Amino acid sequence: MADFVSDFWSYYVIALSVFGIVFCLFVLISNSRRPEPTADNTTGHVWDGDIREANNPLPRWWMILFLVTVAFSIGYLIYYPGLGKFPGIGGWTSVRQYHEERAQLEASVAPIYASFAGKSPDELMNNPEALAIGQRLFLNNCAQCHGANARGGLHFPNLTDGDWLHGGDSEAIVETITEGRHGMMPPQAANFDSPADIENTAQYVLSLSGSATDPIKAQKGKKGFQVCAACHGPDGKGNQDIGAPNLTDKVWLHGGGLRGVMYAINNGFDSQMPVFGETFTKEQIDVLAAYVMSLSHNKKN
Ligand code: HEC
Ligand code: HEC
Known part of the structure; x- marks a missing residue:
């Protein structure tokens, strides 16, 4: 692991501390006559x-107290030089302390994860201890986008509704967390002759979920949906292999409605789920996947 205190900052702190001590002594001596x-x-x-x-x-007791604090600061500096990289006579460095605390923490959780090793997320989903750890990992790493209750929000998918862009079995979820996901839809406006055609096809898309407001336009827009079918499927039910959402279910990642669908056609999307394969161990990812799956599978609990 890279040290997080550079030589420069260690020297900087040492120089600043020594300067501060010398300056205090100078002020003291020049006022002591x-x-x-x-x-x-x-x-x-x-x-x-x-x-x-x-x-x-200056009162004598005050002078002596001041000298004691200066002596203390010199001792402190010798014991903890630079407060970062360079070991003092006690051998302490903040970097070493950090590594020791990390090792302690890892040692304390190792037996817990060892008891999960070899178990699939499907098995861990019924293990309350695994789910509690999964929830903690989720709150610290995922909640800022998916929400503390995992219900998502505009542009961030709800993970509790059983409606999956990329698939909801353990294999798909582990892959999502490990490798991240890219939800890519290129802008489609160039495939249409006019804004009216775009609106017609948007109405057709809305009709797939029973949300159209103008059935005549929707009927006219059916033809334009051919270019969409390549990804969203001829019936609009989506394709999890490429993360194309189901357009027939009234679950809208990006808002829906006539404006939302026209925005989609005109601008497309590039949504990103970050990669976590390097942040977490395999066991942690399995525990996270178990937790995510439990949100929609274990509805009874
Ligand atoms: C920076 C925001 C962000 C963070 C942090 C984040 N996600 Fe996501 N996640 C997304 C976005 C955006 C998508 C949708 C990607 C797409 O449109 O294809 C997504 C998609 C997913 C999906 C797929 C949903 C589906 O319907 O197939 C899962 C599962 C998921 N995230 C789990 C997690 C977990 C677990 C974590 C924490 C380890 C996490 N996410 C952290 C933004 C985030
Ligand atoms: C190359 C594949 C591709 C084509 C072609 C395509 N889409 Fe998409 N579309 C996607 C993907 C992938 C997403 C998900 C984007 C994301 O994850 O943010 C998406 C998202 C959408 C959404 C947002 C859904 C939601 O839940 O908010 C709408 C609406 C949509 N597409 C409509 C269309 C229409 C209409 C067409 C044809 C004019 C079309 N798409 C053509 C791949 C495609």
């Missing part, structure tokens, strides 16, 4: 007409 005696024992500074600054030396 007994002041020149004056006739009325004041420095001559006057505030509000009658508040005068007495010409007294």
